[in-house]
Amino acid sequence: RAAFGATELRARAAIGSAEPADLGLELVLGSGDAARILDWSERRRARSLWSPSVVPPADPELAERLAELRHTVASLEQAIEAGELTQALEDRRRLLETQIRHRSLHAARDKTSAATTALSVSQLREHLSRRILVELVELHGQLHAVACTEASCVVRSLGPIGAVAREGAALRFAMGRLARGRGSEASLLAAAELIRRAAVAADALVFGPLRADLEAADFDEMVLVPTGALHAMPWGVLPTLTGRALSVAPSAALWLSRVSAAPPCTIGPVVLVAGPGVAGAKREVELV
16 A cells, blocks of 8 residues: 555555455454454554555656546546546546556655554553553454553453444434433433443443453553444443543554654643534533
């Protein structure tokens, strides 16, 4: 992906890499090696999350081909919308993509992308003092968790991801009902009870198999890396996370890159921000 300048080629490379990445993850899951499982989980997600450089490549010919490809793709989209013939533009697009692929293999590559997305588990653990990182890994419908602390990494099987996703959907539905505040008092009380039950159920599914590991970790902050539909889970309402600092990240490598580059945190005034056009935002800030 780092060798391809065109967005379309990067997307195709990411799609093509999914199957071998799944195979690699399946092989290491059988080994039970938590560090290797975490590494392969990151291979599946982190490289796709890093934004490509917006600086044109140093190779002038490659830069010219990329600019021509962008122009051709734009012209192709306009021709499709206008109902015009597109065969010549399709042929030109395929030719340019082939030329870019070949040229990219010979041109100087952007090594920073590949280097920075590689996860060093040892470096990760250096930043986990009083923290625990839990990365959720889904394969063939089954959910697993890799939990890393400063001292060690373990892997636990959590069961079907569908069960967790259903509790997450119930939580979002009930929280939306309460946030809007519409309906009878009985219906709002029922929504609050649904939140309580769904939160307890989701907590048991995700953190139940990790209970002994969490108790042994004695952590102040959890760094949580969800997967798939679980990115939409309102994690803060789960009982295990009550009263604890929580950071939710799309990948461990991205979190590590940010926390290792961040300046030391200084204590300052508390700032509360109400977003524009958000019903109830001002009232919520006042309550906080």
